[in-house]
Amino acid sequence: MISRSEIKAFTQKTPSFDDTFLGLKAISRQPSGMSKETRKVIALARKFNAEVVRPLALSLDITMQKDPTHIPMDFVNKANEWGFYTLWIPKLFGGQGYNLPSISFFLEEIGSECLAMANLIGVHYLGFAVAVSSWSTGLINRLCQDTINGEKTGKPCLMSLALTEPGAGTDVEETDLMDKGSVACHAKKVEGGYVVNGTKVFISNGHLSHWHMLIAFEDLKKPSASTVMLAVETGMKGFSFGRMEKKMGQKGCPASELMFDNCFIPDANVLFNSDQGKHFKRSLTRTNMQIIDFYFAASRAAVGAFGIGAARGAYNLARDYVSKTEMNGSLLINQEWVQSMLAEMYKNVLLGRLAYNEANYATSMHGMYKLIQQKQLYYITKYTPRIIFEKLIQPVLGNSLVLWLVRKFNFDMQTDEEIELTSGLASLAKFAGTDAGIKNCHMALELMGQAGLRHDMRAEKCLRDAKLLQIYEGTNQLNRLNLFKCLIAKDFTQATVFEEN
Numbered sequence: 001m002i003s004r005s006e007i008k009a010f011t012q013k014t015p016s017f018d019d020t021f022l023g024l025k026a027i028s029r030q031p032s033g034m035s036k037e038t039r040k041v042i043a044l045a046r047k048f049n050a051e052v053v054r055p056l057a058l059s060l061d062i063t064m065q066k067d068p069t070h071i072p073m074d075f076v077n078k079a080n081e082w083g084f085y086t087l088w089i090p091k092l093f094g095g096q097g098y099n100l101p102s103i104s105f106f107l108e109e110i111g112s113e114c115l116a117m118a119n120l121i122g123v124h125y126l127g128f129a130v131a132v133s134s135w136s137t138g139l140i141n142r143l144c145q146d147t148i149n150g151e152k153t154g155k156p157c158l159m160s161l162a163l164t165e166p167g168a169g170t171d172v173e174e175t176d177l178m179d180k181g182s183v184a185c186h187a188k189k190v191e192g193g194y195v196v197n198g199t200k201v202f203i204s205n206g207h208l209s210h211w212h213m214l215i216a217f218e219d220l221k222k223p224s225a226s227t228v229m230l231a232v233e234t235g236m237k238g239f240s241f242g243r244m245e246k247k248m249g250q251k252g253c254p255a256s257e258l259m260f261d262n263c264f265i266p267d268a269n270v271l272f273n274s275d276q277g278k279h280f281k282r283s284l285t286r287t288n289m290q291i292i293d294f295y296f297a298a299s300r301a302a303v304g305a306f307g308i309g310a311a312r313g314a315y316n317l318a319r320d321y322v323s324k325t326e327m328n329g330s331l332l333i334n335q336e337w338v339q340s341m342l343a344e345m346y347k348n349v350l351l352g353r354l355a356y357n358e359a360n361y362a363t364s365m366h367g368m369y370k371l372i373q374q375k376q377l378y379y380i381t382k383y384t385p386r387i388i389f390e391k392l393i394q395p396v397l398g399n400s401l402v403l404w405l406v407r408k409f410n411f412d413m414q415t416d417e418e419i420e421l422t423s424g425l426a427s428l429a430k431f432a433g434t435d436a437g438i439k440n441c442h443m444a445l446e447l448m449g450q451a452g453l454r455h456d457m458r459a460e461k462c463l464r465d466a467k468l469l470q471i472y473e474g475t476n477q478l479n480r481l482n483l484f485k486c487l488i489a490k491d492f493t494q495a496t497v498f499e500e501n
């Protein structure tokens with residue numbers, strides 16, 4: 001018989017690989033108001049799908065096929081009108097303050113109709129997550145105020161992440177790899193700011209965004225310890241857009257080249273640099289990795305949700321097809337092999353959804369949302385009038401003491417085990433969800449035969465769109481390696497791992 005104290009000791013231990021059933025803990029630890037809010041978000045996404053996404057998805061895909069330089073401003077304006085670019089900005093920064101994990105459910109819904117459109121909304125929050133991961137409270141507030149004004153004035157103000165370079169994709173996502181790779185975007189410290197030279201590629205929403213979270217390096221030989229995070233504004237001298245990629249899928253969402261030619265970025269736009277990184281308990285390299293883990297833990301769960309959106313979209317198309325199509329005098333749905341395939345597709349959706357939920361629970365309790373999703377704070381911010389944030393809190397967000405306290409809490413009070421748990425589960429959600437998306441697209445095409453290959457049937461677009469998910473936010477290979485590194489490797493001694501390799 002296990003004693004009460006043994007159970008208590010066991011359930012209170014710090015999170016580790018064995019402690020992956022976060023859903024169980026989350027039931028009591030997460031604010032219950034979240035589930036009502038999440039249901040509202042799902043309903044909103046379904047209405048938006050019916051009124052905007054579904055009618056536009058195929059025509060936008062064709063427009064971009066004919067003219068890859070087309071900027072899908074009509075859609076972005078609609079999303080702005082519906083309030084989607086401020087829905088998940090915390091009330092602290094003037095946004096609507098919906099709980100952050102609910103964005104995954106929203107993106108799954110939109111992604112089930114069109115992944116390009118889901119990305120046109122989702123990438124803004126990738127940019128936002130990068131800004132938040134620096135905990136530069138004053139500057140984050142400035143960026144958010146621009147987005148909020150953009151909603152009020154009908155001129156959308158989006159954020160993007162500019163990390164990938166022509167010679168460095170996977171390499172810039174891990175500090176371990178950065179120093180061995182060939183990063184080339186250089187930030188030179190000068191009086192009053194930085195001068196940046198270099199190119200970034202495949203930047204989603206690049207041409208559409210006003211603010212770009214740029215990751216550059218002071219020392220190209222030791223980038224892992226000299227990372228500089230800068231907020232760059234469209235229109236700054238020395239910053240220009242290059243080509244838009246012609247890609248196989250998600251055609252409606254531009255992937256842009258960003259070019260920096262002696263671009264001066266003032267100190268006021270520095271989100272994080274080496275000087276600021278010296279004040280924490282981890283080395284600069286490890287603090288930089290912690291920042292990368294903060295934002296990828298949030299965004300990889302969301303990309304997992306995109307994958308589940310694709311898996312669901314493909315399942316819906318196949319289910320509708322087999323329930324209307326006759327084969328040898330009987331509907332296809334009556335064949336056992338078809339029923340078995342649908343069951344498999346249904347399973348892929350449900351298991352992938354569990355995976356991104358686990359990752360979001362981890363981020364809520366141990367990662368970037370730890371403070372904001374904390375039960376008491378969640379309810380205080382939910383019911384505090386907006387005016388209090390505007391008049392009393394926002395003016396002090398740039399204060400150095402506030403900045404120090406917020407950073408101290410987020411950087412130093414997060415344990416290494418918490419970093420590994422959030423990062424490992426997010427990688428799992430990313431590759432599980434996006435692989436499920438691809439599997440279901442293939443199965444839908446098998447079930448639909450030649451009909452599935454026609455553009456107007458949507459299944460071939462779903463497959464083309466889903467394929468990109470296995471590549472961005474770290475290829476699925478990299479994410480598998482990250483899961484191994486974070487949650488599996490410690491089950492072995494170094495010697496065992498080396499022996500087996």
Ligand SMILES: Cc1cc2nc3c(=O)[nH]c(=O)nc-3n(C[C@H](O)[C@H](O)[C@H](O)COP(=O)(O)OP(=O)(O)OC[C@H]3O[C@@H](n4cnc5c(N)ncnc54)[C@H](O)[C@@H]3O)c2cc1C
Nearest residue numbers: 161162163164169170202203204468472473474475477478
């Ligand atoms: C549609 C789209 C949108 C994107 N949006 C953005 C964006 O908004 N912002 C941004 O900054 N970037 C963006 N990217 C870039 C994306 O994050 C990179 O494509 C991704 O990180 C992979 O890098 P890569 O394409 O250079 O592949 P590479 O790193 O060149 O990888 C090539 C192959 O080698 C493998 N590999 C690489 N390194 C290792 C390793 N160390 N160990 C084992 N295998 C390895 C990979 O798994 C892959 O199979 C986007 C990409 C796409 C396709």
